[in-house]
Amino acid sequence: MKGTPSPQQGTFTPNNPPGLRAQQAKWKLTFVFAVVVLVYMFTSWQTNSSLINLWNGLPDVWRMVGELFPPNWGYATETWGRLSETIQMAIIATTVAGILCIPISLMASSNIAPNKWIYNITKQIMNILRTIPDLLLAVIFVGIFGIGAFSGIMALIIFSLGILAKLLAETIEAIDKNPLEAIRASGGNTLQVIVYGVMPQILPQYTSFTLYVFEINVRASLVLGFVGAGGIGQLLQRSISFFQYGRAMMIIIIIFVAVVIIEYISGKIREEIM
Amino acid sequence: MAQPETLVLPPKKKRSTKKVVRNWIIAVLLLAMYVWTFSDIGINWSQIFSERTLNNMTRVVPQLFSPEWAVAPDAMRLMGETLAMAYTGTLMAALLAVPFGFFAAKNMFNSRLINTSAKWSLDAIRAFPEIMLALIFVAAIGPSPFAGVLAIAVGSIGMLGKLYSEVIESIDMQVVDSLEANGANKIQILFYGIIPQVIPEFLSYAIYRYEIDVRSSTILGLIGAGGIGMMIQISTMNRNWDEVGMALLIIIIVVTVIDYFSSYLRKRIV
């Protein structure tokens, strides 16, 4: 079997039966598998995360889980202020990003952008923005505006702008171009073409994307407090660094419930719209 | 031009009362939400529009855009660690998510109890951002890349398990039925009927998740869980924004390259 370069050309005899898969594909699979395993061995060694480490670490993790229970139920009332701040940050950031993304996404769609330069530049800037993690933006804004919710809001705006503008630009590029032609042919200028031709066509998607980004922003704003950018994350970090694990667990439960409720509502609205 | 002799305005649009009431409720709710948001949020405007902010702005922003090249080797080494963390974590999650995916798939286990409890645990995991898990793992086993790997491994199971179960539910069950009719046992059916159908999608989703995990592991270091985030944390504390600029530059480049390769690979697989 080893001698046959490929099963199509080789002749099969009872002593030389065809494999279940084409020989070439088999080699390829083995090769890919070997590479995946080798890279894993290297990376797990580099990050001290081999299976042995895992085995040794398990008791610590279990101990931690044990300490998280029981949650400190009484602490719940004290978290309300920070929780609402978290959601408020997401609301403000989503609103601002939702407004800003309209002109930006128009500039980033090939069929509406006034020229190639604006299209390419806007698109590239948005691509770059999307590669920067939200928490990193928060670190930078905390460096500029100081600790507080404002820095977090700024980070969320920039972060969600990249996502929203991309999604919306893709929608705009896929709209029916005929009505735009008709409006242009009746003497409409660019703004009128946008308001009468583009907007009605993208409205449902726009609402849906905005809600989706709101969900993302709620999740993101939960952890912005880790770097001092406001919200409930600050409480979580503080209670863990003071070894108040009962409080930490309470916060985790509250976060969980809040995320589930918000995603449920947002999902229902999105279903309704589309 | 023909002008109508008398002005006949179009009849008013008839809206059902139900719709009118619904629209009003939506408007009131939205208004209430914004009033609550803007009246309640505590932003110290005098701090934001202050001379200090202006000073920070003039110091931080130019430094961010003039990266410190001396720390480039360090930043690259740490970015390598970030990639390794993401790889180890994603691979672990990609394997651990397989049983979850099977349990959650309706066509594999015909039991509502198993399906729902698997789906529910996957949803529960997805509700938590990875960095929150990392915070807990750092508290449990101390600051290390290992804590980051664990956070990624656990955090990625949620999404991968859910996507896997969707893939499994969409497979061609006729293949499975015919194998069953041939007298194959459960294990044989799994390896000859099911796995070959789902492998390409599983792989593609795992690669996609790697993209996401690379992004999230860049920041895990901010709370002590290894990778380039550690450098950002230290440089920020020392106010060396040019070093942050270098880290940022490397993150942008590496993430872009990874995204590109990932989408290339995924296109080839599926």
Add this chain to the structure above:
Amino acid sequence: MIEFKDVSLVYPNGTQGLKNINLNIKQGEFVVIVGLSGAGKSTLIRSVNRMVTPTGGELLVDNENILPYKNKKLRELRTKVGMIFQNYNLVKRSTVMKNVIAGRLGHTGTLKSVLNLYSNEDKALAYHNLQRVNISEKVHSRADELSGGQQQRVSIARVLTQQPKVILADEPVASLDPPTSHQVMTYLRKVNKEDNITTIVNLHFIDMAMEYADRIIGMRAGEVVFDGPASTVNESTFEEIYGRKIREEDMVGGEDDEGNA
């Protein structure tokens, strides 16, 4: 009213769209342009409102050469020259009223139109035009709830609301069945006569061209190969224009059975 003086058009890829066109179209004429697809009918029509720009010659509308027009002048021209399309080109998710009032865009300031502030005259005009094409009962329906023929009638109302001096219709019935096609042509003919609007229609059905046109212009390979009153045209003229025998698919058939509504 519309004068083509040696108009030529070469597309950037080198294809010659129009070759030395010389035409003179009078106010209120109903002109049908016929020819096979690719003969340049569409290019010719779209030159008049500058949706395409000829590369040579002069094109006069109301005794003014429109070829150098830019921005504001161009939008003024397009306000004067209305257009009807094969695919109706309505915004499907908007209501009929909103689509028709869009005909006023060229007459309305940007801010006013963006904020939806139309005068009662404009609204009444839009409604009146919907009545003229017998579709006023659909005024608040969404455009995608309408049939093809109804949508084309809405697009006629839109173009009328623009109060144009010229209507260009680019294959207005190509997507419609025979009875509906006749209905749409009848409406076009009706507004042409009532308002004395110069109308230029592209068609590829020869029976329809003979039935509705005052004047027929035949095109082949970017050139005008026939120009004369509809009464002088017969099948052999078309065979000359098309450069081949007339086939069944060149006829729409199905006489006007919905009556002159």
